[in-house]
Amino acid sequence: MSADAVRLSQIPALSRGSYDRAVAHRNDPEWLAAAWNSARVLVVGADGTAPVRDTVDGPRLDLLPASAVPESFTRIFLGEDADGPYFGALDLSDSVGAREPDEWHGESRAGLRTVGAMLDDVGSGLFTEAVALRNWHVRHPRCPRCGAQTQVTQAGWVRHCPVDGSDHFPRTDPAVIMLVHDGDGRCVLGRQAVWPQGRYSILAGFVDPGESAEAAVAREVGEEAGIAVTDIRYVASQPWPFPASIMLGFTARVDGDPTLHIDNDEIQDAQWFTRDEIRRRDGVALLPSPVSIAYRIITDWLDA
Numbered sequence: 001m002s003a004d005a006v007r008l009s010q011i012p013a014l015s016r017g018s019y020d021r022a023v024a025h026r027n028d029p030e031w032l033a034a035a036w037n038s039a040r041v042l043v044v045g046a047d048g049t050a051p052v053r054d055t056v057d058g059p060r061l062d063l064l065p066a067s068a069v070p071e072s073f074t075r076i077f078l079g080e081d082a083d084g085p086y087f088g089a090l091d092l093s094d095s096v097g098a099r100e101p102d103e104w105h106g107e108s109r110a111g112l113r114t115v116g117a118m119l120d121d122v123g124s125g126l127f128t129e130a131v132a133l134r135n136w137h138v139r140h141p142r143c144p145r146c147g148a149q150t151q152v153t154q155a156g157w158v159r160h161c162p163v164d165g166s167d168h169f170p171r172t173d174p175a176v177i178m179l180v181h182d183g184d185g186r187c188v189l190g191r192q193a194v195w196p197q198g199r200y201s202i203l204a205g206f207v208d209p210g211e212s213a214e215a216a217v218a219r220e221v222g223e224e225a226g227i228a229v230t231d232i233r234y235v236a237s238q239p240w241p242f243p244a245s246i247m248l249g250f251t252a253r254v255d256g257d258p259t260l261h262i263d264n265d266e267i268q269d270a271q272w273f274t275r276d277e278i279r280r281r282d283g284v285a286l287l288p289s290p291v292s293i294a295y296r297i298i299t300d301w302l303d304a
Contacts, residue, residue, distance in 0.1 A: 004181040005233075006251050006301050012238035012293040013117035017125020019086065021079040026155040032077060035085040039066050043073065044130050046091045049109040059115045061123040062108075064089075076133050076156025078126055088130035088156070092137050113242070117290040132241035133157075136170045139243060144168065171244055176216045177204035178250040179297050180229055182258055182272070187301060188225055189278075189286075190262075190270035198281075201288040202297060203270070204247070213248050225270050226261025227254050238293035247293050251301075275302050 025031050040063035044050050051062035066087070069075075073089040080086060112127050119127065133156055143150050143161035150159035150168060159168045179202045180188040189200035205220035207213055214232045221229050229252035240247045260270050278286060279302065288294045 004183050004185070004301070005304055006179065006235050006297055008236050008296055008300050010296065012236055012296050013291045014124060014128045014240065015238045016121040017129065018121040019079045019081040019125060026077055026157050032155055036066050036075065036087060039085045039087040041066055041069050041087045041089050042078070042126050042130050043069060043089045044091065044134050045109070046093045048131055048134070049111045050127060051108055052110040052115055058118045059110065061119065061127060074137065074152055074156060076130065078129050081122070086126055088133065090130065090134040090137065092134065113289065113291055128239050128241060132239060132244065133170060135241055135243040140168065172246045173244050174207040174213065175204060175245045175247055176207060176213050176220060176250060177202055177247045177294055178217045178221065178252050179301055180221055180252050180254060181301070182254050186272045186274050188260065188270055189273050190224060190267045193268040198286060199288065200286055201294045217250050217252055221252065224263055224266040226263070227258060228256050229253060230255040235297060236293065249293050249297050278302060
């Protein structure tokens with residue numbers, strides 16, 4: 001493996017759901033009704049936070065019995081394991097302008113961005129799944145064909161239009177995120193103006209309709225940093241339900257002139273960094289949060 005190849009040492013933080021989603025149960029009302037009575041329920045509020053408790057092993061989701069769930073919350077079936085079924089209970093009230101806490105200091109509620117990397121595999125998977133479904137329901141309450149209010153069916157996995165009979169399913173928008181390197185120990189990191197001071201990450205962007213992921217990598221790097229790339233290689237993927245993305249991770253090597261030409265409509269800044277420069281600056285807001293696949297790709301590149 002070359003010095004600039006990336007092979008992830010760990011599964012990305014939000015890709016660790018280690019339970020059975022048990023899809024066959026979603027369209028079985030009798031089974032769902034019986035399972036609800038013994039379910040462990042993840043309650044997600046309008047701000048995207050859920051109950052979290054401190055343990056000796058770090059933060060853990062505080063799953064509630066069905067009897068403690070507000071009647072107004074929307075039930076969704078998340079899956080099951082050997083200990084029984086998991087459900088979500090979602091507050092679908094208007095959340096425009098709501099923002100989850102940026103930090104968690106042992107409070108009773110926390111957001112996925114804040115604690116997702118610290119939860120165990122089951123907790124991370126359940127929280128990611130529930131937040132993704134909540135965001136879809138909030139943003140798609142009406143039929144895109146006729147505009148009628150739709151109804152939640154199949155344990156939260158379908159919205160049915162009672163007017164034209166159409167069914168609508170959760171959507172996921174593919175995005176690429178890529179570490180561009182020069183094959184000689186440097187990589188490109190960029191930053192957006194809205195990020196915390198000093199924060200840099202690898203480049204990213206959405207896949208266009210009718211476009212392959214590899215073509216999106218080359219296009220986005222060209223648009224944001226003004227360089228051409230080759231040797232585009234897939235690394236790993238991670239759900240990113242903020243609000244509805246799947247991040248497809250890649251590496252790519254610069255092809256030709258490495259001089260960066262920044263499009264300031266896309267990003268505020270981008271620079272070439274050596275491994276030593278990143279290591280020296282890590283801890284002073286250089287790298288993205290450990291909950292992101294960007295963090296995993298960068299840190300594994302540092303160790304390649």
